[in-house]
Amino acid sequence: MARFRTWVGIALAGALSVSLAGCSSTGGKRAEDARKAASAEGRAAVNTPRWTFAMVTHSGDGDTFWDIVQSGAEQAAVKDNINFLYSHDDEAQQQAQLVNAAIDKKVDGIIVTLAKPDAMRSALARAHKAGIPVITVNSGSEESKEFGALTHVGQDETIAGEAVGQELNERGRKQAICVLHEQGNVGHEQRCDGVEKTFDGKVQRLYVNGTSMPDVQSAIEAKLQTDKSVDAV
Incomplete structure (x- = not known):
């Protein structure tokens, strides 16, 4: 054990x-x-x-x-x-x-x-x-x-999100996007929950396909182009 x-x-x-x-x-x-050299030998320590x-x-x-x-x-x-x-x-x-x-x-x-x-x-x-x-x-x-x-x-996802919210407050941000790169991942949802708990501004959730970086980039770019009030991602 x-x-x-x-x-x-x-x-x-x-x-x-x-x-x-x-x-x-x-x-x-x-x-x-x-x-890599040690692994190549295939010998355990x-x-x-x-x-x-x-x-x-x-x-x-x-x-x-x-x-x-x-x-x-x-x-x-x-x-x-x-x-x-x-x-x-x-x-x-x-x-x-x-x-x-x-x-x-x-x-x-x-x-x-x-x-x-x-x-x-x-x-x-x-x-x-x-x-x-x-x-x-x-x-x-x-x-x-x-x-x-x-x-x-691992980390406590809610606490991690709360820390983000506090940091955004210190930086004077008002509109944030919380990007979630896996649909249904409870850890991602908990992080965004944490941000919302401490952030004085507004949080929007954006779901993207994390296995395709071009898709992630295009989704975030599209959101930023359509909503000029967003000042943090």
């Missing part, structure tokens, strides 16, 4: 380090090259039983954020002698089926996102009944404990 907790933390730290590698022209690049962990996310095809997370988790898996299984689907029912498939494989642990928690409830209950530890990541912080997860790795 403890080792599973540790591995999840390492995996997400690895994902972060991969995303930061491009921010430095020297140290980050060197660290990334060294990491530990001599422990080879456990199997599954990560199931709500990512759609072409979501570069989750590509980075997957890459970091895979690198950590090599280092820690883990058989790592990654799957994803942006349809909630399909994501739940992927969790059930991991349970059927009798994996040693599951990492899962709860962007649409209601659809995931029964799958996580089944994992708990099977004695498979679950850690939630990224979205679903409010539902994580209720669903029987060991812990949640």
